[in-house]
Amino acid sequence: MEKYYESDADLGDLAGKTIAVIGYGSQGRGQALNLKDSGLDVIIGIRPGKSREQAEKDGLSVFDVSEAARRADVIQILLPDENQAQVYKNEIMPYLSENKCLMFSHGFNIHYGQIIPPKDVDVVMVAPKGPGHMVRRTFEEGKGVPALIAIEQDYTGNAKKIALAYAKGIGGTRAVVLETSFREETETDLFGEQAVLCGGVTSLIKAGFETLVGAGYAPEMAYLEVLHEMKLIVDLIYEGGFTNMRDSISNTAQYGDITRGPRVVGKESYEAMDEILCEIQTGEFAKEWILENMVNRPVFNALTRSDEEHLIEEVGAEIRSMMPQFRKD
Ligand SMILES: NC(=O)C1=CN([C@@H]2O[C@H](COP(=O)(O)OP(=O)(O)OC[C@H]3O[C@@H](n4cnc5c(N)ncnc54)[C@H](OP(=O)(O)O)[C@@H]3O)[C@@H](O)[C@H]2O)C=CC1
Ligand SMILES: CC[C@](O)(C(C)=O)C(=O)O
Numbered sequence: 372m373e374k375y376y377e378s379d380a381d382l383g384d385l386a387g388k389t390i391a392v393i394g395y396g397s398q399g400r401g402q403a404l405n406l407k408d409s410g411l412d413v414i415i416g417i418r419p420g421k422s423r424e425q426a427e428k429d430g431l432s433v434f435d436v437s438e439a440a441r442r443a444d445v446i447q448i449l450l451p452d453e454n455q456a457q458v459y460k461n462e463i464m465p466y467l468s469e470n471k472c473l474m475f476s477h478g479f480n481i482h483y484g485q486i487i488p489p490k491d492v493d494v495v496m497v498a499p500k501g502p503g504h505m506v507r508r509t510f511e512e513g514k515g516v517p518a519l520i521a522i523e524q525d526y527t528g529n530a531k532k533i534a535l536a537y538a539k540g541i542g543g544t545r546a547v548v549l550e551t552s553f554r555e556e557t558e559t560d561l562f563g564e565q566a567v568l569c570g571g572v573t574s575l576i577k578a579g580f581e582t583l584v585g586a587g588y589a590p591e592m593a594y595l596e597v598l599h600e601m602k603l604i605v606d607l608i609y610e611g612g613f614t615n616m617r618d619s620i621s622n623t624a625q626y627g628d629i630t631r632g633p634r635v636v637g638k639e640s641y642e643a644m645d646e647i648l649c650e651i652q653t654g655e656f657a658k659e660w661i662l663e664n665m666v667n668r669p670v671f672n673a674l675t676r677s678d679e680e681h682l683i684e685e686v687g688a689e690i691r692s693m694m695p696q697f698r699k700d
């Protein structure tokens with residue numbers, strides 16, 4: 372894979388260009404503030420509401436989406452994936468004139484054909500591999516979150532330079548920028564969040580918690596054991612891989628880890644992962660998610676509510692309120 376660092380990217384490639392960040396949520400805010408601090412000309416396209424108020428409070432130039440799209444040379448779409456196609460069609464496409472650059476941080480809408488841009492624009496991706504709040508926090512600490520770039524259309528011949536300059540502007544080249552394709556980013560990102568990072572982890576934590584509480588242990592004990600300590604263990608893996616984590620834990624824990632772990636994530640889990648990946652590759656998941664939004668998200672809402680009401684959330688809120696590190700005041 373091609374890898375890029377600070378010296379491979381030139382902020383000058385965005386000199387004189389206006390970047391419109393469309394949407395001011397997790398990624399929108401993080402990326403826009405970093406771009407501004409990098410000295411680039413950034414404006415925000417957003418509907419009236421909470422996000423718009425926040426962007427104004429942050430001192431950014433704020434416009435309706437269509438006006439921002441009209442003014443911009445680079446249009447970075449950071450709306451929820453499920454809203455992008457409609458906003459694109461009504462408020463962006465009419466202003467997407469020749470030579471502009473259409474940018475994404477996730478390939479869903481391009482890869483699954485929900486947005487089909489005209490041929491006379493660049494279409495690129497700059498996708499930080501981390502939550503938007505961390506994109507901002509890490510940048511403020513003088514570091515960066517790794518990012519992916521992908522080039523879907525290179526009409527101007529400058530698409531890669533623009534993508535690299537943008538990645539530098541948000542701090543990505545301070546870590547590393549990898550070049551991929553829209554397909555590879557979309558499929559791996561969906562798989563990662565469903566099977567491992569979000570779906571896998573929350574299901575694992577819930578299963579451990581329910582097993583301990585079901586066997587009569589105190590919910591507070593179960594929470595500290597399977598949720599609170601999760602971050603401490605994952606931090607060690609993040610910093611230096613499995614070996615680093617295993618250097619830190621007891622030999623008893625390590626023996627339990629390597630002999631019992633594969634029993635928890637066994638054949639059935641591998642089969643489920645294959646199935647989930649297949650649903651992503653065939654577009655079945657994308658179709659399900661698009662249709663779910665068309666009928667006002669009955670499954671999304673019911674399952675979210677049920678998890679919000681889970682005992683682990685109640686116990687967690689109580690325990691965190693006792694710990695100074697979690698107090699917001
Ligand atoms: N969350 C993350 O960390 C990551 C996200 N991505 C990708 O980045 C993109 C943005 O995701 P994310 O940052 O999570 O999105 P959020 O849900 O956090 O924010 C979406 C923003 O879009 C605005 N918005 C929603 N609908 C409209 C509309 N119809 N017109 C105008 N503005 C609208 C929201 O404003 P309002 O307050 O008015 O609702 C909000 O400011 C997605 O493609 C996602 O896959 C990629 C990597 C990580
Ligand atoms: C892991 C979830 C994510 O893919 C991300 C923060 O990278 C997302 O879509 O939010």
Ligand SMILES: [Mg+2]
Binds near residue numbers: 500501560564
């Ligand atoms: Mg992701």
Ligand SMILES: [Mg+2]
Binds near residue numbers: 477560561564
């Ligand atoms: Mg994602």
